[in-house]
Amino acid sequence: MIIDGKQAAADLRKILTIEVAQLKKDKGVVPGLTVVLVGEDPASEVYVRNKVKQTREVGMISNEIKLPNDTSEAQLLAVLQQLNNDDAVHGILVQLPLPKHIDESVIIAAITPNKDVDGFHAMNSGRLLNGEPGALVPCTPQGCIMLTKKHLGEDLSGLHAVVIGRSNIVGKPVALLLLQENCTVTIAHSRTKNLAEVCQQADILIAAVGRAHFVQASWIKPGATIIDVGINRIEDENGKAKLVGDVDFANVAAVCGAITPVPGGVGPMTIACLLKNTVAAARLNG
């Protein structure tokens, strides 16, 4: 089975559209997301355009602040201060990467945790780690769990999940979410020995490595659920650029029980979960 991330994202947006309408009706609150973009990275501009479009589609207010490439850290901090204090702004997202002269960690720490819809602030990481209420959880990991449940249903208890990759944005938070779902969780990475054997235990395998076709069919337990977080740009046999995941899709698909494609798997869920976090932030701040 191929897990359709586009469809899952569309389903989530439908639910969010209803929730946004309900929030407006019940409390007069329209969730607002402000995206801050510094500089002119073409890939970032595409992402931001998508975010703005989808935010509006579900009935939320979308604002975009474009700042020139030579914006200083102090200037960006001043913008964030304003947004932190603006009651109409429920979610703040600073598009990464930032120009090299700005320290990303300083910027992330300057966003009010309850408006940090990327879920990168240490307060949100800590709430996630401790299982405290009110955590805004990074979007891609949330999407991974939802897609896993599309195939396996709500109860993941006792399943062995293997996460390859230990980034702050994907690997570590998705491992914690799987632990909350009562999975036995193994975190593997570049230093892991016998990676194939480790992966062979996985009922759920999350690949977040950033290497094209890295995960082999021989590593897969028959029937396993495979979530491919990788987005790697490679050239096909005709020299044309194409996007592929971290998993050797064609061969793995023949062994596993279900798999997310790239593109059209985790990617669409990430933006949908950003909208979900913005609704959650509107509730936290409302």
Place this chain on the structure above:
Amino acid sequence: MIIDGKQAAADLRKILTIEVAQLKKDKGVVPGLTVVLVGEDPASEVYVRNKVKQTREVGMISNEIKLPNDTSEAQLLAVLQQLNNDDAVHGILVQLPLPKHIDESVIIAAITPNKDVDGFHAMNSGRLLNGEPGALVPCTPQGCIMLTKKHLGEDLSGLHAVVIGRSNIVGKPVALLLLQENCTVTIAHSRTKNLAEVCQQADILIAAVGRAHFVQASWIKPGATIIDVGINRIEDENGKAKLVGDVDFANVAAVCGAITPVPGGVGPMTIACLLKNTVAAARLNG
């Protein structure tokens, strides 16, 4: 080999004594730890007495605030506010458990993160999760890593560590520390299937379950390093109370490469790491 936690704790206190003297000489700062005890739990009073004694032994200032059992949450918060604002107080520890009418999560959240020497505040959890500098890390997990290194040396890279237990105080933070040490890390718990097989993969096994003699010799990879965090009070064959760990010590000791005893293993390291955190807090706040 039996890993001697008492000796390791004494070694750490020696190093801390030198660091404290150095801090005083270089910056005129004497690290100060204030322990707040609410009510009259006899076990807590013993712990606090030990903490006070050892804090003074390494040359730090120790203060103890004893509050009656009927102290209100608001009163305790007011005490914490004062301590947060007191520059001579570098570390604040509220002895848990608190009386039932006080919400522990509210109290933990009210301690300034940079004085939170227990490392329980969400900001410290988040810094640990994200690998950010300045994290005050829970004491018992730090002790587990130090004892592991007593046997295996500094480089744990590529070893498979299995943690049984997923508490906020031990299981999850020790898993993150092992990940920082480049171990492959598996977190197992009450919902884990085939726990014996999962443990058999462990080069390093951390048992933090709270069940006497739970971990069996047949679960142990020959030569593995076993860190026993459990402290369970049972009756011996003569009906006398005694303390045992989570591991079936006698039988496991015959198979493994090294093991921490209970008592005399992780326990002494926990208080020594509290002193270590207080020195770290004095540096953060100094």
